[in-house]
Amino acid sequence: MSEEVTYADIKFQDSGQTKDAPKFDNLERKATPAPSHVWRQTALALTLLCLLLLIGLGVLGSMFYITSKAEMEKSNKLQSIKEELERNVSLQLVSNMNISKKIMNLSTTMQEIATKLCYELYRRQTEHKCKPCPEKWKWHENNCFGLLDEQLTWQESEKLCSAENASLLKIKNQSILEFVKSQYLYGYWLGLSPRKDPTHYENLDETIISANWYIRNTDDLNNKIWCGYIEKPYIYYGYCTSRKKPICEKLANPVKIEDALMI
Missing domain, CATH: 1.20.5 (Single alpha-helices involved in coiled-coils or other helix-helix interfaces)
Known part of the structure; x- marks a missing residue:
């Protein structure tokens, strides 16, 4: 009889322990959610931070x-x-x-x-x-004309004109022709090309468009070369080594306004 009681007590105790065991498990399971409060605060802080960043x-x-x-x-x-x-x-x-x-x-x-x-x-x-021309030179339109008194060969006359920044006279338009005729020139070398064959004379009026006014090579002038010179209304040819007066021409300088106005 005593043995049955003891067995029953043991079963009861075991059954009691087994009935109480789930209670402890539930308590342990209910105790674990405690950290969720921290996560909520963290999420809230992060949300606020994001809002601040957005702002x-x-x-x-x-x-x-x-x-x-x-x-x-x-x-x-x-x-x-x-x-x-x-x-x-x-x-x-x-x-x-x-x-x-x-x-x-x-x-x-x-x-x-x-x-x-x-x-x-x-x-x-x-x-x-x-x-606007040098002293003793004549002025006509845009040109200056120098009638020099020295007796020179044609080549010397050309060099003398060059030294004055001028050249021997070339009659290539009607205005210069009329000016030259008005001067009654006699025995002046002209800027005609020297030639090998002499010409007795030419009328001054007929020489304006002549190609002879374009001087060619004049480095070698001897007693067999002829040069042109003016005598009144005509042009004659004589030895280039003979001596006559040169007539030079060059462009006139601009007139100085102050010299013209200060009379």
Whole structure:
């Protein structure tokens, strides 16, 4: 009888322990969720951080937009100012060019007036200081003519004219022809090409378009070469080594306006 009680107690105790075992398991399982509170705080902090970052990005984006807009406005203003300056400069350049043209036209007109005035003064006083030719040279239109008194060979005459930055006279237009005829020249070498065959004489009026006015090689002139010289209305040919007077011509210098106006 005692053995049965003991067995029953043991079974009861075992069954009691087995009934209480799930309770301990449930307690252990219920105790494990405690860390979820920490994760919630962490998630909340991360969410707030993300919001702050988004807000910061929004603020930075707004600031960038505002700054970009302001810079764009400044750039547009600067571009407008630049274009305005370019227009003003262009207009100023055009104005300056027009002024320069007017000044040039005025200068040309004054030069023409001074030249005419000087020529009138020259007709009254041959060696007037406004004359654009060397002393004792004659002035006709745009040319100066030097009638020299030395008796020289044709080649010496050519060298003498060259030393004066001039050349022996060439009659190649009607105006120079009329001037030469008015001087009644006698025995002056001309800038005609030397020739091997002499010509008795030529009428001065018929030589204007002659190709003989273009001087060819004159390095070797001897007693068998003939050169042209003027005697009144005719041109004659004589030995280039004979001696006659040279007549030189060169372009006249521009008339100095102040010399023409200071009478």
